Amino acid sequence: MELKICHMYPDVLNLYGDRGNILCMGRRLAWRGIGCEVTKLPIGSQARLSDYDLVFIGGGQDFEQQVLLEDLHRGKDREIRAAVEDGMPFLTICGGYQMLGAYYETYDGQRCDFIGALDLYTVGSRERMIGNYKFELAPESGGSIVVGFENHSGKTRLGSGLQPLGTVLAGYGNNGEDKTEGARYKNVFGTYSHGPLLPKNPAFCDFILLTALQRKYGAAELAPLDDAAEIAAHNAMAARL
Amino acid sequence: MNLRAFLAILLCKALRLVSRLLRRGGTAMPGSFALKICPDLLRRLASQVKTIAVTGTNGKTTSARMIEEAFSGEGLSYLANRSGANLASGITTELVMNATLGGRMKKDYAIIECDEAAARSVFSQLRPRVVVVTNLFRDQLDRYGEVTHTLENIRTAIQGAPDALLCLNADCSLTASLAGDLPNEVIWFGVEKGAVPSREKPEISDATHCIRCKAEYEYDYISYGHLGGFRCPRCGYARHAADIAVTEVVEQRMDGSSIVLSIRGEKQLVEIGLPAMYNIYNAAGAVAGVTAMGLPASAAIAALGRFRCGFGRMETFALGKKGARMMLVKNPAGCNQVIEFLQNVKEPSVLAACLNDRAADGKDISWIWDADYEKLGSIASRLARVIVSGDRAEDLRVRLKYAGIPDERIELQRDYAALVDDLAAEERPIFLMPTYTAMLELRQAVIHRVGGSEFWEG
Ligand SMILES: [Zn+2]
Numbered sequence: 285m286e287l288k289i290c291h292m293y294p295d296v297l298n299l300y301g302d303r304g305n306i307l308c309m310g311r312r313l314a315w316r317g318i319g320c321e322v323t324k325l326p327i328g329s330q331a332r333l334s335d336y337d338l339v340f341i342g343g344g345q346d347f348e349q350q351v352l353l354e355d356l357h358r359g360k361d362r363e364i365r366a367a368v369e370d371g372m373p374f375l376t377i378c379g380g381y382q383m384l385g386a387y388y389e390t391y392d393g394q395r396c397d398f399i400g401a402l403d404l405y406t407v408g409s410r411e412r413m414i415g416n417y418k419f420e421l422a423p424e425s426g427g428s429i430v431v432g433f434e435n436h437s438g439k440t441r442l443g444s445g446l447q448p449l450g451t452v453l454a455g456y457g458n459n460g461e462d463k464t465e466g467a468r469y470k471n472v473f474g475t476y477s478h479g480p481l482l483p484k485n486p487a488f489c490d491f492i493l494l495t496a497l498q499r500k501y502g503a504a505e506l507a508p509l510d511d512a513a514e515i516a517a518h519n520a521m522a523a524r525l
Numbered sequence: 526m527n528l529r530a531f532l533a534i535l536l537c538k539a540l541r542l543v544s545r546l547l548r549r550g551g552t553a554m555p556g557s558f559a560l561k562i563c564p565d566l567l568r569r570l571a572s573q574v575k576t577i578a579v580t581g582t583n584g585k586t587t588s589a590r591m592i593e594e595a596f597s598g599e600g601l602s603y604l605a606n607r608s609g610a611n612l613a614s615g616i617t618t619e620l621v622m623n624a625t626l627g628g629r630m631k632k633d634y635a636i637i638e639c640d641e642a643a644a645r646s647v648f649s650q651l652r653p654r655v656v657v658v659t660n661l662f663r664d665q666l667d668r669y670g671e672v673t674h675t676l677e678n679i680r681t682a683i684q685g686a687p688d689a690l691l692c693l694n695a696d697c698s699l700t701a702s703l704a705g706d707l708p709n710e711v712i713w714f715g716v717e718k719g720a721v722p723s724r725e726k727p728e729i730s731d732a733t734h735c736i737r738c739k740a741e742y743e744y745d746y747i748s749y750g751h752l753g754g755f756r757c758p759r760c761g762y763a764r765h766a767a768d769i770a771v772t773e774v775v776e777q778r779m780d781g782s783s784i785v786l787s788i789r790g791e792k793q794l795v796e797i798g799l800p801a802m803y804n805i806y807n808a809a810g811a812v813a814g815v816t817a818m819g820l821p822a823s824a825a826i827a828a829l830g831r832f833r834c835g836f837g838r839m840e841t842f843a844l845g846k847k848g849a850r851m852m853l854v855k856n857p858a859g860c861n862q863v864i865e866f867l868q869n870v871k872e873p874s875v876l877a878a879c880l881n882d883r884a885a886d887g888k889d890i891s892w893i894w895d896a897d898y899e900k901l902g903s904i905a906s907r908l909a910r911v912i913v914s915g916d917r918a919e920d921l922r923v924r925l926k927y928a929g930i931p932d933e934r935i936e937l938q939r940d941y942a943a944l945v946d947d948l949a950a951e952e953r954p955i956f957l958m959p960t961y962t963a964m965l966e967l968r969q970a971v972i973h974r975v976g977g978s979e980f981w982e983g
Pocket of ligand 1: 740760
């Protein structure tokens with residue numbers, strides 16, 4: 285077995301240890317004898333998303349998001365929408381998560397159009413929502429507890445038909461108001477959690493990997509690993525929150 | 526001399542005396558009270574000294590201490606703020622302690638190391654004659670926002686000092702961009718093409734796209750991180766030739782480097798008593814700063830030769846049979862440099878890495894995943910022991926596991942006293958790799974055991 289992971293925009297969306305998520309998926313597959321091939325898709329490159337089994341998009345800096353919008357609107361937005369509808373697994377974080385939504389409106393009312401693959405939008409606020417946080421995944425995303433670090437000033441609102449990825453137990457989540465965190469649509473997992481997300485939340489990492497493997501191979505299983513170190517790190521932070 | 530200033534100075538001196546008697550290190554509190562009584566106190570005092578300020582993300586403290594060593598060698602009367610006292614309040618305390626009760630400065634020069642965020646409010650009052658900007662890397666994101674915000678802070682700071690001579694890192698595309706929109710005269714320092722073998726473009730770069738037009742940079746060479754011969758193919762923004770240029774790195778040793786430095790065209794062999802590539806940059810920046818202040822280049826060069834590691838920056842201690850070296854890390858770029866230094870250690874050694882997530886460290890520790898710990902994984906067989914410690918020891922353990930160090934080989938010891946006792950029995954060289962607040966505590970524990978100076982005495 286093998287997973288082909290597409291890392292979109294690693295050149296500009298790589299802010300908060302996102303590389304750790306890629307490393308983590310690669311190692312956890314390798315430890316089980318499953319192959320993993322990561323292809324970087326920087327700005328300006330051409331590729332068919334359907335050639336991959338999982339797409340990862342991380343978070344970025346404000347300045348660089350401009351560069352990326354131009355690139356998106358040259359056709360990648362259409363392709364991403366099609367891939368999402370087709371059930372392609374996506375893991376998107378912070379800026380990458382916001383980008384899958386309809387638009388971002390800055391605090392002073394400037395609006396920039398995003399991909400529109402998910403029924404959500406984000407509005408900039410004056411406060412910055414920063415800190416370690418904790419949320420409980422919805423059952424359809426495995427139901428485990430996730431600890432991470434969030435750092436965003438955008439408040440994300442989900443459309444009425446869109447399910448959150450989980451429920452906030454401590455911290456802000458999507459907007460600091462409705463206790464929702466992230467979004468789950470088809471096989472898209474969107475979240476504000478970096479830290480990075482996956483190494484300290486091995487159950488969630490495996491859930492995403494399994495989603496991708498099952499889609500590709502029809503049926504798949506993941507052998508258990510010795511996660512003592514990962515669980516200790518998870519518990520140390522969970523206990524603090 | 527007005528009454529407010531007099532009262533402020535009196536109170537500040539008294540509070541500092543009391544805090545010293547109580548052995549509370551805090552230098553910020555007295556200055557902060559003094560500024561409440563007399564808001565223009567800092568400006569009043571600073572106007573009587575010739576100031577050189579050092580800011581940037583990495584290497585501020587080391588560069589400032591190198592500059593200080595040159596001033597000291599020339600027998601000049603100067604004051605300098607110590608690590609940790611680099612906010613407006615701490616700088617005010619430092620100036621007050623070097624002033625008479627009547628508000629007259631007793632020193633001629635001031636060497637001020639200043640936080641990027643603090644520089645914004647402090648420079649317009651300090652009115653430095655020279656400003657050295659070391660570099661700009663991603664650092665403590667949750668505290669300062671993103672790296673372009675840090676750049677904006679420095680730009681605003683320098684706008685408060687329009688007469689200052691700027692010493693800028695020519696190889697850092699972020700730092701160098703300051704020259705474009707500020708009226709200040711600029712002295713450039715940097716490392717030339719061919720001085721060291723060019724690196725691969727790092728997987729994670731802090732500046733990939735042109736700060737002016739957003740096209741992707743091309744590089745003639747990379748010295749480390751995003752530093753090197755950058756060039757924008759679209760708008761032409763490119764590295765400026767350096768006035769203070771490292772043209773050759775002759776030798777890099779455990780205890781220092783030998784380089785050829787071209788100072789405005791004149792080449793000289795220079796010894797730096799501090800190892801690693803990033804300190805070669807610090808040295809070039811210090812030479813730029815010292816000469817910009819009107820001191821002879823010979824003063825700066827002699828200082829670099831005399832310079833010794835201190836205060837957690839490659840500082841050595843008589844711990845264990847072969848000694849211990851403390852190497853502060855605070856962000857991926859600096860961490861990668863330390864890891865590279867470790868790669869060059871050929872004998873089996875012991876590594877203790879400590880990760881904290883307090884305000885001064887940055888509360889977001891995700892940066893450890895952007896640093897190349899995989900390179901430690903590749904020398905795992907030479908690391909006889911790997912110990913993790915600090916508030917976030919468990920996170921570091923996971924990072925090292927994924928970097929290729931078998932988990933069963935990683936020891937976790939959170940108690941610094943116990944850690945130091947354990948290391949004291951070591952027969953192999955010891956390398957300590959703490960973040961800032963971990964360094965302060967670990968250093969105390971080491972000094973408690975084997976002695977050493979409480980402050981950096983050079
Ligand atoms: Zn350009």
